[in-house]
Amino acid sequence: MVKSDQFSITPIVASSSLRTLAYEALKAAITKMDIYGRPDEVRLDERKLSQDLGVSRTPVREALTVLEQEGFVRSEARRGVFVIKKTKKEIVGMIHAWAALESMAARLACERATDAQLKSLREIFPEFYEGKPSEHIDEYSDANIRFHQTIISLGQCEVIQDLSSNLLMHVRGIRNTALRQGERAEKSIREHVQIIKALEARRDDLAERLVREHGLGLAAHVHQYGDYLE
Amino acid sequence: MVKSDQFSITPIVASSSLRTLAYEALKAAITKMDIYGRPDEVRLDERKLSQDLGVSRTPVREALTVLEQEGFVRSEARRGVFVIKKTKKEIVGMIHAWAALESMAARLACERATDAQLKSLREIFPEFYEGKPSEHIDEYSDANIRFHQTIISLGQCEVIQDLSSNLLMHVRGIRNTALRQGERAEKSIREHVQIIKALEARRDDLAERLVREHGLGLAAHVHQYGDYLE
DNA sequence: GAAGAAATATTGGTATACCAGATACCCAAT
DNA sequence: ATTGGGTATCTGGTATACCAATATTTCTTC
Structure with missing residues (x-):
């Protein structure tokens, strides 16, 4: 038949x-x-x-x-x-959870993602890679979110993806706001580049640590400057 | 008035x-x-x-x-x-997510928990501490779950606690089953002791790593021996 | 007796009616 | 002007009725 x-x-x-x-x-x-x-x-x-x-x-x-x-x-x-209006404390907590999940995803990505997939990370922000991000904050905000989402998807763990996407909806606005404060955009890009390099070199411990520190840095920033939230 | x-x-x-x-x-x-x-x-x-x-x-x-x-x-x-019957892959994913969250909680506990709180970890399994756990598997199963829950609560991050408790309900049975296979109970206890020591010494990097490896070890075990799930 | 079609039963999805608690408003008493 | 209470009204919670799609059975037809 x-x-x-x-x-x-x-x-x-x-x-x-x-x-x-x-x-x-x-x-x-x-x-x-x-x-x-x-x-x-x-x-x-x-x-x-x-x-x-x-x-x-x-x-x-x-x-x-x-x-x-x-x-x-x-x-x-x-x-x-x-x-619901999240309190600052709750948002910091969500960023901590996010950092935990994303750093695990980065570790998993080191052993699971193909070279081609990892390469796609660089293509997410081509024009900002060497440029001045503070002049293109709006575009970079989107690219920033997409960068982190991509890392999480490369971890190929559905549970982590689901949990993260839920957290993202809550903190998306905050991420973008923080990007506009101080020199955070430049700092963010430098850290992103380091993360990509670690992933490409398949250094799981390093990639995990860098992603975690990147996230914890954001948490500390919100903790310090996020008083507008309350 | x-x-x-x-x-x-x-x-x-x-x-x-x-x-x-x-x-x-x-x-x-x-x-x-x-x-x-x-x-x-x-x-x-x-x-x-x-x-x-x-x-x-x-x-x-x-x-x-x-x-x-x-x-x-x-x-x-x-x-x-x-x-819903979770597939083996999904359960491994949940354990990965769990490991990510618990290791972050361990890190946070290093800087947030009091000495007294950390001490309570030892009291969770007093009789097994030096004994033969394989003879008291049932009691130890509960103590095992409680140990991990305690670490998570000591991290004092509500989001992580909520997400973890949800994951726990799904994998509780699997955790206890795995404990009965091979020499996992003895191995589990040794690792728990190391985790407690790291927490008490406030070595956040180490505590985080040990908790993560403990979780990933379970994930690998389920991945290898968890065929009964499907 | 087998195959197909029509009737029937069952299911989750939706709409609606009603309830009791909480609130807001009005008015009389002081 | 303030207070107290009583009533009208509004709110989410629950129960129920109905619908359309599916699965099952029954009946027809060859």
């Missing part, structure tokens, strides 16, 4: 469930808004949200449950759902 | 919601059952669960949503809710 291998079936749209759509809409709204800019807590109204999204409360509530689980909102019975 | 400071009011109970109760009941049932003993996948029926628990489907569904988020169950539209 002939298998229907020649049929490359379209992947099926499988348009997500309303719950997923609501989740994505809400998460986008939350991460987009500048929580730390405003002094008051933001309250979410289930009924208003379901009206605005054009669905019933059920999928909205399920989406909110997931967001609560991920630490984006907090639900108080008969009081309301509130967008 | 006199403030009523002398009234020490009881803190108000705030009994949990049905959703929380359902969540705890389900999680207990899932972690208790030996998923890897049986060959077939376990399917959960929302309606049956709500009947058994004596509540409606709504809180049960919300509990299942959380469990899905935590990786305990997988919900397929119009097919059913299934208890």
